[in-house]
Every structure is written in C-alpha cells, then in structure tokens.
Amino acid sequence: MSFSFKRWPGFLKTVLVIITGALAAAVTLFLVAVLAPEKVRAVLKDIGRAGETVSAILPPPLPAAQTPSKAYWLKQNWSARERFWFHHASQGTATFPVPYDWFVSLERAELAVFSTPKLLSDGDYLIRFGFIPSPRKLDGSASDFGYSKDSFNTNPAAEPEQFKNYPENPDGLPVGFAKLESGVEPATGEPYPAQLGFTCAACHTGQIRYRDVGIRFDGGPAMVNLGNLESAIGLSIFYTVYVPTRFNRFADRVIERAVKAGSPPADRSAFKEELKKKLRQTLDKIKHERDWSKEILARGNMTYIDEGFGRLDALNQIFFSNLLPPIAKEDKAFPEVLARNYARPDAPVSFPPIWDVPWFLWAQYDGSVQNELVRNAGQSLGVKTKLNLTEHSNPNRPLFRSSMKMKNIFWIEEMLRGPDPFADNAPGQTPKFKGLVAPRWKEVADIFENDPAWQVDDEKVRNGRQLYAELCVECHRGPVRDPEFDKERPDRRGAERFIHVGADGGGR
Ligand code: HEC
Ligand code: HEC
Known part of the structure; x- marks a missing residue:
C-alpha cells in the first residue's frame, strides 16, 4: 500500500497525536518522578529490565525527615569531649567517592522544577538515611544535639593527648562523618585533597525516637541505610554531570570554598573544565564497579541483596575494590582475575553493640577475629582507607602503605576498653x-x-x-x-x- 496525498492530513494528525501523547506521558513521568519518585519506581519495577535502568536514575525512597524536638546523650562513662572526638576523629578513611569539598557542594539526588535542590550534606537530608545530627563544635549550640551543658566544661590541659587537637565538624555533618586531611595517594604518589570517611560512630551509634525525643547512645547499633546513601551520592554526581545548570552551581560552590581556604584557582574556567573531567571520571568509576559486580553476580546466577536500614554485610570486598586500577587509568576491561575476590554481600547483619567487646575472647558474629587492632584495621580497609596493594617498585611508597591512622584507632580502642x-x-x-x-x-x-x-x-x-x-x-x-x-x-x-x-x- 502506498500513501496518497489525500490521506496525508489524516496521517499527520495521527503522528501529531502520538507525539503529543508521548510528550505528555514524558512530562507526566518527569513531574511524578520529581514529586513522588517512589510511585514511579513502583510502576517501573513492573515493566522489567528497561524499567530497572530508568529506576536506577531515580532518587532512592527515603522516610520523611523527622527532627526530634529534644535529644539526650545517655551516660556511658564518656565525657562530652570523648564522645565528640569519637564521632568525628578520622581513622584515615576516604569512604566517600568524592573529596570533602565536593561532597559538601553537591546537591541532593532530587529533581526540582521551580527551585534549586538543597545540599546533599544538609543534616535534615542525611537524617533520612538514619544518621544522627551532630554540632559543628562543642559550644553552647551542642545542647540542641543532646549534649548536657555542664558536660563539656572540662579542663583541656588536663586531658589525654588525643583531645589536644580534637576535630571540629565545620560543616555540621552527622555523627560518624570524619574529615581526612589532604595527603599523598599511597599507590600512585599523586597528592589528594581532603577526603570524607566513616569512622566507627557512623555504624556503632544508636538512637531511639520516642514521643518526639531522641535518645542517643554510643556503641549501640546504628539504624542507617548505607546502600541508599551510596545510590544517593552516585545519583547526585550523575545529576550534577547531566542535569543542565547543576554543574555550574556545584563548581561555583567548590571554587567559593577554595577562595575561603585561601587557595583560589588562578583560572576559573580552566578549573571548571578540569573539575568536570574529574567528576565524569568519578562517575565512570562508580558505574564500572557497579557493572562489574553485576556481571560477577549474573555469572554466578545470583542477585544483589538490598541490606536495608540497620543492616550491613561488612566482611567482604576489600580484595576486590582495592585492587581495581586507580581512577585516572582508562582501563575499562572487566577485571577477570579479580572476579574471584568478589564476595557477594549476602549476609547482612544488624550492627552489633560494641560496649564490653574489647574484653571478648573472640569478636564478630562468626567469632572470626581475636585481636581487636587487627579487627579495627580490617574494618578501616572495608570503609576505604587509601591503600597500596598494587605498586611495589617505589621504595618510598612500599606495598601496603596506607592512610590509616593507627594512633587514632588505638585511642578509640582504649576508650572503648x-x-x-x-x-x-x-x-x-x-x-x-x-x-x-x-x-x-x-x-x-x-x-x-x-x-x-x-x-x-x-x-x-x-x-x-x-x-x-x-x-x-x-x-x-x-x-x-x-x-x-x-x-x-x-x-x-x-x-x-x-x-x-x-x-x-x-x-x-
Ligand atoms: C540460637 C542462637 C540464639 C538464641 C537462642 C537467641 N538469640 Fe538473639 N540473636 C542471635 C543472633 C545470631 C543475633 C544477631 C542476628 C542478626 O543481626 O542478624 C541475635 C540478635 C538478637 C537481638 C537483636 C540485637 C540487635 O542489635 O539487632 C536481640 C534483642 C536478641 N537477639 C535477643 C534474644 C533473646 C531475648 C533471646 C532469648 C529469648 C535470644 N535472643 C535467643 C542468636 C540467638
Ligand atoms: C560501615 C559500618 C561500620 C563501621 C564504620 C565500623 N563498624 Fe564495627 N561492625 C560493623 C558491622 C556490620 C559488624 C558486624 C560484622 C559481622 O560480625 O559480620 C561490626 C562488628 C564490630 C565488632 C564486633 C562486635 C562483636 O560483638 O563481636 C566490633 C568490636 C566493632 N565492629 C568495632 C568497630 C570499631 C572500633 C570501629 C572503628 C574503628 C568500627 N567497628 C567501624 C559495622 C561497622
């Protein structure tokens, strides 16, 4: 059958109707995605693989933010300064895939139509992943966070060595978020800017919410969802690269921080170019790691297990991700030899309480670890201490050199014990x-x-x-x-x- 000219207008009309329909559907989907991502996710789940791909670029479903009107830290033998030190002293980890200044400049993994999304690092966003808010420093403001006023008026001169230059929390990040100062990459020798990492408190601090009151305690099981946080950060980077105008706002914030820190970039636009390149590289690395683990799971006929709130499979992966090529290398081939080192995170356990544990004969649910410093060091590798496992030709940077802060880990253990x-x-x-x-x-x-x-x-x-x-x-x-x-x-x-x-x- 061939088209006759007479039938064209009717045909055009049909095409127009289809295009308008598709556009309306896309706009509706976008609006619903902005306003109610959970609903879209549920629909996409039902339409199989293609839906899964789209669903991966939607913000993770999170409970609403609830800030308790009052909070208390319970008495557990620790002074307020010991507490705050435990919450924010770095154990040498760079858990987050981006430098500190980038993290606090990223916008949330949310789409907004008429406004600018707020920051990812805002307390009222991060509490939705289960984290506990923490003051910028121990001053009068700390009582809003559950510290009793009289508990931090101690005499610093009379305190143990670690508190002499105890960390502050300049951006008001939650309990367990610690800044790792800039240093040198142990595997490549490249300098790196300040990083952000988890310390013990991220996973081992408890909170019970009762009648609008937050009851907080150290060493108790955390109620966090680290999987959701990981997707939110990945997605936030993805949106920053691909959603128009986001990158510019992000770059301006990073530059503003550099100016405040006294090291303004000489050439703003060259700086932005370079920043965009690095951000894309980071996104690539995240994507490759995800694709590779998916591939490994698929080969073993296994599926990914969502750990959810309050659970984590902590004992795996160190010998997979730490051995992957450094971020700058363009090697995108599937890491065949490393595939065997990947253990499926298939046994998520609740975060155990850690009081009294330094006196246990054996620790961990499976009773697999006896020496606590070895346990802690292994844990610190698990939350991404920078580590040289691949380069052994440079005598100044020997194999196994790492950014781990053994002294802090030792002090943490002493305080717990x-x-x-x-x-x-x-x-x-x-x-x-x-x-x-x-x-x-x-x-x-x-x-x-x-x-x-x-x-x-x-x-x-x-x-x-x-x-x-x-x-x-x-x-x-x-x-x-x-x-x-x-x-x-x-x-x-x-x-x-x-x-x-x-x-x-x-x-x-
Ligand atoms: C057969 C061994 C076993 C017995 C018997 C047992 N438990 Fe447990 N319990 C466990 C294990 C293992 C876990 C940790 C499970 C996990 O996190 O996945 C646990 C977890 C718990 C938790 C949760 C801790 C947390 O932080 O999530 C509580 C509370 C608890 N048990 C109380 C009890 C009580 C009370 C009893 C007796 C009525 C009991 N258990 C009997 C093995 C046992
Ligand atoms: C990313 C979350 C996370 C961080 C950070 C973390 N832990 Fe844990 N920790 C866990 C989980 C999950 C387990 C249980 C693992 C298992 O046994 O399978 C655990 C187990 C433990 C245990 C064993 C408890 C027992 O009953 O046997 C101790 C002790 C402990 N952690 C202390 C620490 C210390 C000290 C730090 C910091 C130096 C730390 N953890 C950092 C998640 C974390």
Missing part, C-alpha cells in the same frame, strides 16, 4: 566495666518520668532473668552487669565469655 574490669575482683564477682558501657534503662525512665511504658516492674525482671537463663544464654551468654543473675545462676555467668578467663582464671 577502659581499665581492666577484672582487676581487684574476687573470684566469681561481677566485673566492673569502666570503658564505654551500655546505657541504663533507668536514665530514660527518669526522662519519661510519668510514662508507664518506661517504668520497670520488678516481678517481670525476675521472670525475665529466668527465661533468659533458659532460652537465650546458649547464644548470647549471661548479662555482664547483673550481680543478681550471677548469684541466681552462677552456672551461666556472663563473665565466662571474656578474655580474662584463662587457664589461671586471672586478668589479662
């Missing part, structure tokens, strides 16, 4: 932990004084102790600060799990 809880103890006596301890229920009961939900019923406690001894001790061992339990069930005492119980039964 505290003095020997078994010293001066009679045999069979309940140990007295003096490092970081679990918070006391009673302290919270006192905050919610007239609230029956928090009041303790002694009879229930007695019954619970019995049930615990029968049902839970097998795996969790006895409680560590309950002399009543030790008296009633000496056969199931909690102290047995600790390092002091050697052949001689004495201290370490």
Whole structure:
C-alpha cells in the first residue's frame, strides 16, 4: 500500500497525536518522578529490565525527615569531649567517592522544577538515611544535639593527648562523618585533597525516637541505610554531570570554598573544565564497579541483596575494590582475575553493640577475629582507607602503605576498653566495666518520668532473668552487669565469655 496525498492530513494528525501523547506521558513521568519518585519506581519495577535502568536514575525512597524536638546523650562513662572526638576523629578513611569539598557542594539526588535542590550534606537530608545530627563544635549550640551543658566544661590541659587537637565538624555533618586531611595517594604518589570517611560512630551509634525525643547512645547499633546513601551520592554526581545548570552551581560552590581556604584557582574556567573531567571520571568509576559486580553476580546466577536500614554485610570486598586500577587509568576491561575476590554481600547483619567487646575472647558474629587492632584495621580497609596493594617498585611508597591512622584507632580502642574490669575482683564477682558501657534503662525512665511504658516492674525482671537463663544464654551468654543473675545462676555467668578467663582464671 502506498500513501496518497489525500490521506496525508489524516496521517499527520495521527503522528501529531502520538507525539503529543508521548510528550505528555514524558512530562507526566518527569513531574511524578520529581514529586513522588517512589510511585514511579513502583510502576517501573513492573515493566522489567528497561524499567530497572530508568529506576536506577531515580532518587532512592527515603522516610520523611523527622527532627526530634529534644535529644539526650545517655551516660556511658564518656565525657562530652570523648564522645565528640569519637564521632568525628578520622581513622584515615576516604569512604566517600568524592573529596570533602565536593561532597559538601553537591546537591541532593532530587529533581526540582521551580527551585534549586538543597545540599546533599544538609543534616535534615542525611537524617533520612538514619544518621544522627551532630554540632559543628562543642559550644553552647551542642545542647540542641543532646549534649548536657555542664558536660563539656572540662579542663583541656588536663586531658589525654588525643583531645589536644580534637576535630571540629565545620560543616555540621552527622555523627560518624570524619574529615581526612589532604595527603599523598599511597599507590600512585599523586597528592589528594581532603577526603570524607566513616569512622566507627557512623555504624556503632544508636538512637531511639520516642514521643518526639531522641535518645542517643554510643556503641549501640546504628539504624542507617548505607546502600541508599551510596545510590544517593552516585545519583547526585550523575545529576550534577547531566542535569543542565547543576554543574555550574556545584563548581561555583567548590571554587567559593577554595577562595575561603585561601587557595583560589588562578583560572576559573580552566578549573571548571578540569573539575568536570574529574567528576565524569568519578562517575565512570562508580558505574564500572557497579557493572562489574553485576556481571560477577549474573555469572554466578545470583542477585544483589538490598541490606536495608540497620543492616550491613561488612566482611567482604576489600580484595576486590582495592585492587581495581586507580581512577585516572582508562582501563575499562572487566577485571577477570579479580572476579574471584568478589564476595557477594549476602549476609547482612544488624550492627552489633560494641560496649564490653574489647574484653571478648573472640569478636564478630562468626567469632572470626581475636585481636581487636587487627579487627579495627580490617574494618578501616572495608570503609576505604587509601591503600597500596598494587605498586611495589617505589621504595618510598612500599606495598601496603596506607592512610590509616593507627594512633587514632588505638585511642578509640582504649576508650572503648577502659581499665581492666577484672582487676581487684574476687573470684566469681561481677566485673566492673569502666570503658564505654551500655546505657541504663533507668536514665530514660527518669526522662519519661510519668510514662508507664518506661517504668520497670520488678516481678517481670525476675521472670525475665529466668527465661533468659533458659532460652537465650546458649547464644548470647549471661548479662555482664547483673550481680543478681550471677548469684541466681552462677552456672551461666556472663563473665565466662571474656578474655580474662584463662587457664589461671586471672586478668589479662
Ligand atoms: C560501615 C559500618 C561500620 C563501621 C564504620 C565500623 N563498624 Fe564495627 N561492625 C560493623 C558491622 C556490620 C559488624 C558486624 C560484622 C559481622 O560480625 O559480620 C561490626 C562488628 C564490630 C565488632 C564486633 C562486635 C562483636 O560483638 O563481636 C566490633 C568490636 C566493632 N565492629 C568495632 C568497630 C570499631 C572500633 C570501629 C572503628 C574503628 C568500627 N567497628 C567501624 C559495622 C561497622
Ligand atoms: C540460637 C542462637 C540464639 C538464641 C537462642 C537467641 N538469640 Fe538473639 N540473636 C542471635 C543472633 C545470631 C543475633 C544477631 C542476628 C542478626 O543481626 O542478624 C541475635 C540478635 C538478637 C537481638 C537483636 C540485637 C540487635 O542489635 O539487632 C536481640 C534483642 C536478641 N537477639 C535477643 C534474644 C533473646 C531475648 C533471646 C532469648 C529469648 C535470644 N535472643 C535467643 C542468636 C540467638
């Protein structure tokens, strides 16, 4: 069949209708994506692979921001300065894929039609991933974040060495975000600008929200979603590269920070060119790592497991991502020899509490680690300490050199551990932990004084102790600060799990 001229107008009309329809659908999809990304994601999920690809460029679904009107840090043997130091001192990691100044200049992974999206690093955005807000420094403002006013008026001169130049948190980032000062890349010798990394507190700080109050405690399980954060950052970089006008705003912020720091770029437009090139490289690297892990999973007939809030598979990957070629190299080939080093993150566990753990005989859920500094160092590699695993020809930068701050990791461990809880103890006596301890229920009961939900019923406690001894001790061992339990069930005492119980039964 051939078209006759007579039929053209009708045909044109149909084409026009189709184009308008498609445009309207695209605009609607875009608007819904801006206003309600979760809805679009749900629809895309149903349309299979193509939907998956589009869904990957939509912001991750996040709960709404809820800022408690009041907050408390519970008493756990640490001063406010020790706390704040633990929350922001760097262990030498560059967990985030971009330098510090870029991170605080990026906009959120959100699309906006009539306004400029706010910053990714804003506290009210990051709390939606489960992070806990933290003050810029320990001054009067810190009481809004749960620090009691009298707790940070200590005499710095009388404090241990690590607090002499304790970190500040100049951009008001959440608990566990630590700035790594600029340095030299151990594998390539290239200088790198200040980076941003996680410290222990990102994953080992707990918060319970009750009646608009934030109850905060160190060493408790975090309720964060690191997978969502990773996609939000990747997406934010993607939008910065591809959504018109975003890059310019981003670059202006980075330049403004350089000006404030006293090192303005000589040529702004050359600086922007270079910045864009590096940002694209970063995006490429993220994309390749993602594609490669997808490929490895597909080969093994496995799918990716979403860890969700409050869980993480921490024990994997170090020998995959650290061995990948450095970012500047253009090598895009699938890293065949490394594929075997990739372990599927398929066992996400809840972040364990870490009080008393320095006194355990063995740590980790699978009881796989005995020496805590080795454990901590391994953990620090897991959250991306800069490390030379590939270059062994330069004697000034030997193999295994890293940006790890062993001294800080040592101090962290010392603070967690505290003095020997078994010293001066009679045999069979309940140990007295003096490092970081679990918070006391009673302290919270006192905050919610007239609230029956928090009041303790002694009879229930007695019954619970019995049930615990029968049902839970097998795996969790006895409680560590309950002399009543030790008296009633000496056969199931909690102290047995600790390092002091050697052949001689004495201290370490
Ligand atoms: C990115 C999140 C993250 C960071 C950062 C992190 N941890 Fe952990 N940590 C975990 C997870 C998850 C586990 C449980 C892993 C397992 O056993 O499979 C764990 C386990 C532990 C354990 C063992 C607990 C037990 O009951 O055996 C200790 C102790 C510990 N971490 C201390 C630290 C210290 C100290 C730091 C900082 C130097 C740190 N962690 C940093 C997530 C993290
Ligand atoms: C067979 C071994 C076993 C027994 C018995 C057991 N648990 Fe557990 N429990 C575990 C393991 C393993 C985990 C960590 C699971 C994870 O995070 O994936 C856990 C986690 C928990 C947690 C959550 C901790 C957190 O931070 O998420 C609580 C609370 C708990 N157990 C209480 C109890 C109580 C109370 C009992 C007795 C009624 C009990 N458990 C009996 C093995 C056991």
